[in-house]
Structure formats: C-alpha cells, structure tokens
Amino acid sequence: MENENIHVVENNLKLLQFFDADYPENPPALSMRLSEEDDEAAGLWLGKNNLKNKLKIGFHPGSALFKNHINKRWNKNKFVQLAKALVEKLNAAVLIFGGPEEQEL
Numbered sequence: 001m002e003n004e005n006i007h008v009v010e011n012n013l014k015l016l017q018f019f020d021a022d023y024p025e026n027p028p029a030l031s032m033r034l035s036e037e038d039d040e041a042a043g044l045w046l047g048k049n050n051l052k053n054k055l056k057i058g059f060h061p062g063s064a065l066f067k068n069h070i071n072k073r074w075n076k077n078k079f080v081q082l083a084k085a086l087v088e089k090l091n092a093a094v095l096i097f098g099g100p101e102e103q104e105l
Contacts, residue, residue: 009027009030010027051093054091054093055091056092056093056095057086057090057092057093057094057095058094058095059079059094059095059096060097060098061073061074061076061096061105062098062099073105076105
C-alpha cells in the first residue's frame with residue numbers, strides 16, 4: 001500500500017519486501033547528477049538572466065495523473081500568491097518547472 005507521506009522512491013524501495021529482498025535501513029539520499037554540459041548551460045542561463053546570486057525557488061505545479069494525484073494540484077491563484085510573497089519578502093526568483101504536457105498549467 002502506498003504511503004503518501006513519503007517520497008515515491010521510498011515507496012518503491014518498500015516494495016522490495018514483497019520479493020523477499022532487504023529494504024535498506026538507511027537508503028541513500030536522493031540526488032540528481034548533471035552532466036558538465038548541463039551544468040555549464042545552467043550557469044550561462046542563470047548569468048544571462050541575472051539570477052546567479054539570487055535566492056531561487058522552484059515550483060512544479062504539475063503532478064502525476066494517475067492514482068488521483070491530479071487532485072493534489074494547487075489552484076493557480078495559490079501559486080501566484082505564494083510567488084508574490086516570496087518575491088516581496090525574500091527578493092526571490094521564482095522558477096516554474098514542468099514538461100510540455102504541463103504547459104497549460
């Protein structure tokens with residue numbers, strides 16, 4: 001049974017018990033490795049947009065469409081309110097992430 005209070009990766013690791021495989025007591029931290037090219041392109045983009053030395057906060061307004069996860073999506077007005085508050089109070093840059101299928105969001 002899926003535990004909605006933990007990351008999907010942790011839920012997937014817990015499935016190991018059903019195959020008589022050991023679940024790691026201390027699974028490694030989640031990480032994302034970028035290639036040198038991606039890291040360089042990101043640095044150039046941040047510099048071009050004057051964001052290198054600014055607090056950056058990312059929003060991913062989308063969610064999975066299966067298992068009713070779509071019902072967990074915030075209303076766009078809540079994202080707008082939060083973004084405005086972050087900009088005003090923290091002088092943050094708000095970046096929005098998503099795939100082509102989330103363009104309308």
